[in-house]
Amino acid sequence: xxxxxxxxxxxxxxxxxxxxxxxxxxxxxxxxxxxxxxxxxxxxxxxxxxxxxxxxxxxxxxxxxxxxxxxxxxxxxxxxxxxxxxxxxxxxxxxxxxxxxxxxxxxxxxxxxxxxxxxxxxxxxxxxxxxxxxxxxxxxxxxxxxxxxxxxxxxxxxxxxxxxxxxxxxxxxxxxxxxxxxxxxxxxxxxxxxxxxxxxxxxxxxxxxxxxxxxxxxxxxxxxxxxxxxxxxxxxxxxxxxxxxxxxxxxxxxxxxxxxxxxxxxxxxxxxxxxxxxxxxxxxxxxxxxxx
Numbered sequence: 708x709x710x711x712x713x714x715x716x717x718x719x720x721x722x723x724x725x726x727x728x729x730x731x732x733x734x735x736x737x738x739x740x741x742x743x744x745x746x747x748x749x750x751x752x753x754x755x756x757x758x759x760x761x762x763x764x765x766x767x768x769x770x771x772x773x774x775x776x777x778x779x780x781x782x783x784x785x786x787x788x789x790x791x792x793x794x795x796x797x798x799x800x801x802x803x804x805x806x807x808x809x810x811x812x813x814x815x816x817x818x819x820x821x822x823x824x825x826x827x828x829x830x831x832x833x834x835x836x837x838x839x840x841x842x843x844x845x846x847x848x849x850x851x852x853x854x855x856x857x858x859x860x861x862x863x864x865x866x867x868x869x870x871x872x873x874x875x876x877x878x879x880x881x882x883x884x885x886x887x888x889x890x891x892x893x894x895x896x897x898x899x900x901x902x903x904x905x906x907x908x909x910x911x912x913x914x915x916x917x918x919x920x921x922x923x924x925x926x927x928x929x930x931x932x933x934x935x936x937x938x939x940x941x942x943x944x945x946x947x948x949x950x951x952x953x954x955x956x957x958x959x960x961x962x963x964x965x966x967x968x969x970x971x972x973x974x975x976x977x978x979x980x981x982x983x984x985x986x987x988x989x990x991x992x993x994x995x996x997x998x999x
Contacts, residue, residue: 712995713962714969716743717983718777718933721756729761730768732983737769739987744769745777745807745896745933745971750784751816759792766800774800777933777971778809778878778896782822782830786837786858787851787865790844794869802871806841807896809878810834831883833857838875838891845869876931885910888928889917898933899961900946907965930966935973938985948975954990959997 717736719729733744744765748758762774774796779789789806797804810830811817818824825833836855843851844865853860876894879885880902888895895914902910915925936947936954943949947957961967974982 710962710998711968712998713958713967714742714931715987715991715994716741716745716772716969716971718745718747718935718971718973719979720973721746721758721761722754723756724754726756728979729756730765732979733765733772734768735980735983736987737772739984741772741987741991743931743969743971744772744774745931746774748776748778748780748784748807748809749813749816750780751813751820759796762804763796763799766796766803769803771803773803773805775805775807775876778807778876780811780817781808781834781837782811782817782825783820786840787844787860787863789837790841790865791867793841793873794845794867797869797871797873798867800870802869804869805874805876805894807876807878807894808834808837808841810884827881828883829857831881831887834877834884835887835891838887841875845873874929876929880910882913885913886917889914889919889923889925890921892928894929894931896931896933904946904961904965911966929968931969931971932961932967933973934970935975937975938982938990951985951989951993954986955993955997958990958994962994962998 717732719732721729746758746762749755758776766774793804793806814824836858840853840858847866847868849864851860851863851865874893876896877888877892878896879888918925938954939949943953972986
């Protein structure tokens, strides 16, 4: 089976005190031909810039990278308004936005900001409702009525319609979340090695099984991994902490053996710009070439 060249991008930490570095890293990624920029979404984190404001600002300064929240904090963002925000960003960026979406985490912090604490089961059910609402808003449906356990719409008018068929990429680990990815999502975004590499195959299989059960083609679901590491000149000191050859071997294995379609990388250490340039100039071309 032929495997397409993977997508590559960066996963900056949206620190307010380092905002100029964040902006320069994204501009550098855009200039160097990377594909993706993912921004984590933790509205309760006092040190972070607001993710949607930052994404919008970056969209106006870049030309080619695709931008997405990695992943949007659903408990603090109403799905109908989130849908409108995402569609607006997609239109304003010329079709360069996707929607990363999560069920929620850090519930004490979420609760401190006035949102309800949800059990794991409740958070999955709320996410399923949200996905349905988002798709109806994106379709430009008029008079939307939705009566769920967590969200309600009373004759809302959807729109605007996104500039391109936007994907909903879900951050998921547990069995019910993975089934939701297969049944209703357009993508899967796990963080490695938070999810151990050896646990990836059964998760991939669970997504595939759920997709087939829903009459969907599993191949239509994009798989993007969040990674972190450092490119060095010395010996391998840990996974993705080593020379270019180590990175190329490991990323190629994630594509060929574990079926990932792309990666967004967070830099360990302070040399963010140098590491971003080295990753884009030395690692990415070799991995792409392996699948051309």
